[in-house]
Amino acid sequence: MNQPPSPESLDGLLNALRSPATAEELSGEATAISDMASAIADSSEGISRMSPTAHRNPLSRLSRRVVGLTAVGVLSVAGVAAAATGVFVPDNRPKTEFVPGSDDSQETSVATTDEESTETTGVQNTTVDTTAAGDEASETTLASNTTKGSDTTAVGDTTQTDSTIVCADGNHGMTVSSVAHGTPPGPGHGAAVSAAAKSDCGKSTTDSTTVTTANTSTPVDTTMPHPGNKPANPGSNGNGNGNGNGNGQGNGNDNGNGNGNGQGNGNPAAVYKGKGG
Amino acid sequence: MNVGFDEWLESAARGEPEGLANLWRRYQPLVLRYFRGRLPDAAEDLASTVWIDVASNLSSFRGDEDGFRGWLFTIAHRRLVDEHRRRERRPEHSVSQPPERSSSSDTHDDATSLDAALALIRRLPADQAEAVLLRVVADLDVGVVAEIMQRREGSVRVLVHRGLEKLSVLCQKPVTDEPRSTMNEVS
Numbered sequence: 119m120n121q122p123p124s125p126e127s128l129d130g131l132l133n134a135l136r137s138p139a140t141a142e143e144l145s146g147e148a149t150a151i152s153d154m155a156s157a158i159a160d161s162s163e164g165i166s167r168m169s170p171t172a173h174r175n176p177l178s179r180l181s182r183r184v185v186g187l188t189a190v191g192v193l194s195v196a197g198v199a200a201a202a203t204g205v206f207v208p209d210n211r212p213k214t215e216f217v218p219g220s221d222d223s224q225e226t227s228v229a230t231t232d233e234e235s236t237e238t239t240g241v242q243n244t245t246v247d248t249t250a251a252g253d254e255a256s257e258t259t260l261a262s263n264t265t266k267g268s269d270t271t272a273v274g275d276t277t278q279t280d281s282t283i284v285c286a287d288g289n290h291g292m293t294v295s296s297v298a299h300g301t302p303p304g305p306g307h308g309a310a311v312s313a314a315a316k317s318d319c320g321k322s323t324t325d326s327t328t329v330t331t332a333n334t335s336t337p338v339d340t341t342m343p344h345p346g347n348k349p350a351n352p353g354s355n356g357n358g359n360g361n362g363n364g365n366g367q368g369n370g371n372d373n374g375n376g377n378g379n380g381q382g383n384g385n386p387a388a389v390y391k392g393k394g395g
Numbered sequence: 396m397n398v399g400f401d402e403w404l405e406s407a408a409r410g411e412p413e414g415l416a417n418l419w420r421r422y423q424p425l426v427l428r429y430f431r432g433r434l435p436d437a438a439e440d441l442a443s444t445v446w447i448d449v450a451s452n453l454s455s456f457r458g459d460e461d462g463f464r465g466w467l468f469t470i471a472h473r474r475l476v477d478e479h480r481r482r483e484r485r486p487e488h489s490v491s492q493p494p495e496r497s498s499s500s501d502t503h504d505d506a507t508s509l510d511a512a513l514a515l516i517r518r519l520p521a522d523q524a525e526a527v528l529l530r531v532v533a534d535l536d537v538g539v540v541a542e543i544m545q546r547r548e549g550s551v552r553v554l555v556h557r558g559l560e561k562l563s564v565l566c567q568k569p570v571t572d573e574p575r576s577t578m579n580e581v582s
């Protein structure tokens with residue numbers, strides 16, 4: 119093949135590139151024009167054939183329906199599945215109601231939620247029984263029934279099934295504090311703290327190991343190991359009970375509230391030496 | 396604004412042969428040279444494809460003559476990229492053969508000069524050849540070339556500068572027409 123001569127300079131090359139059209143480059147005009155005209159005709163026919171409604175995507179309405187039905191189906195299945203797996207459970211927080219204890223009753227129901235518990239709903243039974251057996255009893259029994267049916271011990275030991283409130287070495291507030299610290303967080307924590315706060319443990323005693331009943335409120339002058347000896351104040355006992363109950367019932371698992379109020383309102387004059395102490 | 400061109404454009408958009416012929420005669424040589432500077436064996440087919448695309452979408456075009464030229468070579472560039480990709484998938488088309496030319500007596504010198512110039516451009520790297528062709532043959536602004544090549548304007552200027560420098564060197568050497576940028580991917 120004969121090679122074309124090289125342009126002598128860059129200007130010559132650029133002039134060649136910009137040179138007028140040659141006859142060869144313009145050949146085939148008729149064919150090109152007819153092809154273009156037919157292409158324009160095809161495009162215009164394609165547009166004119168489309169009706170005004172056809173300009174809309176014919177699949178858009180169907181696709182919207184499909185998407186809507188799919189969404190409804192997915193939501194339905196998801197809802198049924200969620201309900202079956204128990205995702206939607208009713209509020210299982212213990213509803214407490216305050217039942218004032220009778221004076222002649224040895225057993226006082228402090229906080230009671232539903233009497234019956236069912237496994238499916240997970241509603242818990244929380245019954246706190248405070249038993250004070252007069253002078254002979256030196257401990258307060260606290261029964262906290264949870265859904266698992268296990269009883270917890272209020273003082274320090276969390277593994278006992280029958281919980282007993284042992285008066286701590288100190289006043290009523292320290293007893294409540296020890297119960298709050300000793301009870302593991304859970305559904306029965308608040309009830310246990312409440313029961314301890316309601317108990318008369320440490321409020322008034324004649325002996326360091328004595329826990330009075332709920333009816334007994336006779337303060338006995340005792341020694342106080344803490345700084346600032348003060349005589350026993352019956353009024354302080356009343357305040358301590360009230361605050362303890364309120365926090366325990368209202369806050370449930372809140373340890374901090376129960377401890378703080380119990381210590382703050384407790385009677386510093388009373389010295390309690392329970393079994394645990 | 397070129398009033399005559401606007402009339403051509405409107406006439407061509409209506410499908411009138413006269414308007415189409417005017418457009419074709421004005422730009423067909425440029426489109427053909429653009430393709431011959433890259434893929435000489437497929438230049439005719441690619442140019443025909445470009446004109447079909449132009450005719451099909453001419454009713455939607457809005458702009459003046461410069462805008463039309465930019466639009467036209469944007470379509471041409473895309474067809475070239477498509478052809479490169481098609482050849483990469485089918486390597487048997489990798490060897491390009493220059494088309495047979497029948498030179499008439501009066502245009503012999505111009506044709507040979509043009510063929511020689513396009514042969515030199517094909518020896519450039521693909522991006523430099525593309526930039527030189529769009530700037531020199533298509534007579535597009537740097538900004539339009541940058542949009543077509545999807546590069547920055549500075550990059551296009553560098554490509555054109557280096558391409559022309561290399562062409563000036565190649566002008567001093569005898570042409571051994573072995574297309575270098577035939578199968579290089581256009582950026």
